Structure formats: C-alpha cells, structure tokens
Amino acid sequence: MDFKSREAYEKMIEEAYKVIPETGYKQVSARFNPPTVRIFYQGKNKTVILNFKEIAEYLNRDPNMMRKFLSLELAAPSSPSNGRLILHTRVDETTLQNTINYFIKRYVRCPVCGGYDTTLKKIGKNFLMKCEICGAESPTPPIK
Numbered sequence: 285m286d287f288k289s290r291e292a293y294e295k296m297i298e299e300a301y302k303v304i305p306e307t308g309y310k311q312v313s314a315r316f317n318p319p320t321v322r323i324f325y326q327g328k329n330k331t332v333i334l335n336f337k338e339i340a341e342y343l344n345r346d347p348n349m350m351r352k353f354l355s356l357e358l359a360a361p362s363s364p365s366n367g368r369l370i371l372h373t374r375v376d377e378t379t380l381q382n383t384i385n386y387f388i389k390r391y392v393r394c395p396v397c398g399g400y401d402t403t404l405k406k407i408g409k410n411f412l413m414k415c416e417i418c419g420a421e422s423p424t425p426p427i428k
C-alpha cells in the first residue's frame with residue numbers, strides 16, 4: 285500500500301467511525317436495566333423465579349410468551365404462580381440469567397439500531413418486532 289492510498293484508507297476508517305451513533309447507543313444501554321433474576325429452590329427439582337412478573341413487565345413482554353421460551357430453552361415444564369414462575373428443574377442463576385438475556389437479544393432488542401423500545405406483534409405463529417426508536421420491523425423466530 286503506498287502512502288497515498290494508506291492515507292485515503294485511514295480517512296475512510298475515520299469517517300466510518302463518525303457515522304456510528306456511539307453516544308446514542310450508550311444512552312439507550314444505560315437506560316435499559318432490567319431486574320436481575322432472583323430465584324430460590326423448592327425441594328430438589330424446582331427453581332422458582334421470584335421476580336418473574338417484574339422482569340416481564342420491565343421488558344414489556346407477555347409473561348406467557350416468556351414462560352414458553354424459558355421452558356423450551358431449559359427443556360423443563362413450568363407453571364406460573366402469583367407473579368412467580370416455577371420451573372420444574374434445577375437451574376443455576378447464571379444459566380437462567382443467560383437464558384433471559386438470550387430472550388432479550390431475540391425478542392426485545394432491535395437488531396437494526398440496538399434499541400430496546402420495541403413492541404411485538406403476533407402474526408400467525410411468528411412475531412414481528414417493531415422498534416419505536418428507528419421504526420424498523422423485524423421478524424423474530426417463533427416459539428414452538
């Protein structure tokens with residue numbers, strides 16, 4: 285690479301960084317702070333999510349949809365109980381938090397702008413995610 289094209293290349297990189305709305309993204313991330321999962325174990329094979337309702341409300345998602353997702357991902361039946369969720373398996377806090385984070389990544393976070401101000405619309409078996417920030421509509425995988 286000669287000096288001239290290298291200079292052009294660096295300038296291009298510089299320009300590219302200017303285009304990325306870094307501060308906007310940071311503000312969104314700072315505002316988005318869902319409650320950390322709180323659990324306790326009931327007997328040997330049950331895990332109770334104490335703040336399940338709180339998390340679903342924060343994410344603005346149907347608790348039943350979230351329940352189905354968790355059941356599917358953790359391969360365990362579940363039953364709602366007064367704002368709590370009982371998973372019929374023993375799962376540690378980290379795994380559970382990671383599964384919820386995965387749900388957020390798939391069904392809450394806008395894949396276009398990275399914002400979390402989204403709503404889900406059910407179309408048949410699929411969901412369409414509508415972003416309130418950038419207006420993008422993105423299809424999301426169905427929960428079977």
Ligand SMILES: [Zn+2]
Nearest residue numbers: 394397415418
């Ligand atoms: Zn968006």
